[in-house]
Structure formats: C-alpha cells, structure tokens
Amino acid sequence: MIVVAILGIAASLAARMYSRGVRGESAPKFARTMMATLLDARHQALTLGRPTQVTLTGSTTIMSVASAAYDPVSKTFLTQSTVTLPSTMRLCTAVSGVANLGSSVTPTCPLSGSETVCFWPNGRADINVDGSTCKTTNPSTSSGGTIYLATYAGDKNYRIWIWGLTGMIKMTDQW
Numbered sequence: 001m002i003v004v005a006i007l008g009i010a011a012s013l014a015a016r017m018y019s020r021g022v023r024g025e026s027a028p029k030f031a032r033t034m035m036a037t038l039l040d041a042r043h044q045a046l047t048l049g050r051p052t053q054v055t056l057t058g059s060t061t062i063m064s065v066a067s068a069a070y071d072p073v074s075k076t077f078l079t080q081s082t083v084t085l086p087s088t089m090r091l092c093t094a095v096s097g098v099a100n101l102g103s104s105v106t107p108t109c110p111l112s113g114s115e116t117v118c119f120w121p122n123g124r125a126d127i128n129v130d131g132s133t134c135k136t137t138n139p140s141t142s143s144g145g146t147i148y149l150a151t152y153a154g155d156k157n158y159r160i161w162i163w164g165l166t167g168m169i170k171m172t173d174q175w
Helices: 001-026 029-048
Strands: 050-056 064-071 077-085 088-098 113-119 127-128 145-151 157-162 169-172
Touching: 029 050, 029 064, 029 077, 029 113, 029 145, 029 157, 029 169, 050 088, 064 088, 088 113, 127 145
Parallel strands: none
Antiparallel strands: 050 064, 050 113, 064 077, 088 145, 113 127, 145 157, 157 169
C-alpha cells in the first residue's frame, strides 16, 4: 500500500510538471514568437548595455512587431527584426503597469496606432502606450506593462506580462 501511495504521488507530480511544460506549446506560433521577440530585446538591452525597444503596430490592414536597439553613434534606434501578425491573430491595446495575475481585463481589440515596449540596460522595462520612442537613459523607476493577443475567432486569448523592475516576461493563455 505504501509503494502504491508513493507511486500515485510521483505520478501526480510528474503530470503536473508535464502540463506546465506543455502549456506554452498550446499557444499559437505567433504568441510564442512575440514572447521570444520580447525576451530577445530584453537580452540585448542587458548584454549590449543599450536601450532596446519593441514597437507594436496595429491598423486595419496589417499588424506588426518590430525590435530595435539604440545605436549611440547615430543616436537612433536601429530596427533589428520585424514580424507581421498572421491573419488569425490580433494585437489588443496594451496596459501600462502590470495587472494582478488573477485580475480580469477586457482590452480594446484590435490595436490601432502603436505602442512601445522599452527595455533598459539596468533591467527595467516599461510600455509607452502613446507609441513614443524609448528614453536613451536608464530610468530609476518602471511600471512594466501587459500585452494582450487574441484570435479573430475569439476562442483564444493571451496575456504577456512584463515586470517593470526586472523586465521578466510571462505568458498565460487567458485574460
């Protein structure tokens, strides 16, 4: 009986760990690409010691995500990569400041205009909901933000949290 109980506990822990690993796999390719782009921008800011920004652009015809790193020589942000959203996904209005993990929010979909996610060499992150370019100096405070993605069918919603103090990123498959 003791062996069976131990095996039951081990199996339940293994199933729980497996479901955590698979959770990211259920997200569509673009949601994972978006998260990878944000992680790459954060990594660039930390390793290169330069501000990096990710611009989220929405319109009725095309939605895209562009990553750019600050070049101190030209004193401009140079585009590193651009990803276009597939026709099945849409960006929604981002929120400056990180919402509580358990909170429910109904953002405006689709995003119209542009919003900018800023990562700095000191590890901080912010979202400029007005689409303005990121500052080129490290801020002393940051509020982070939340990015929302949804399918046009309305069957899947994704939330990407960016913590202001550390720039850490987490994605869940619900609002």
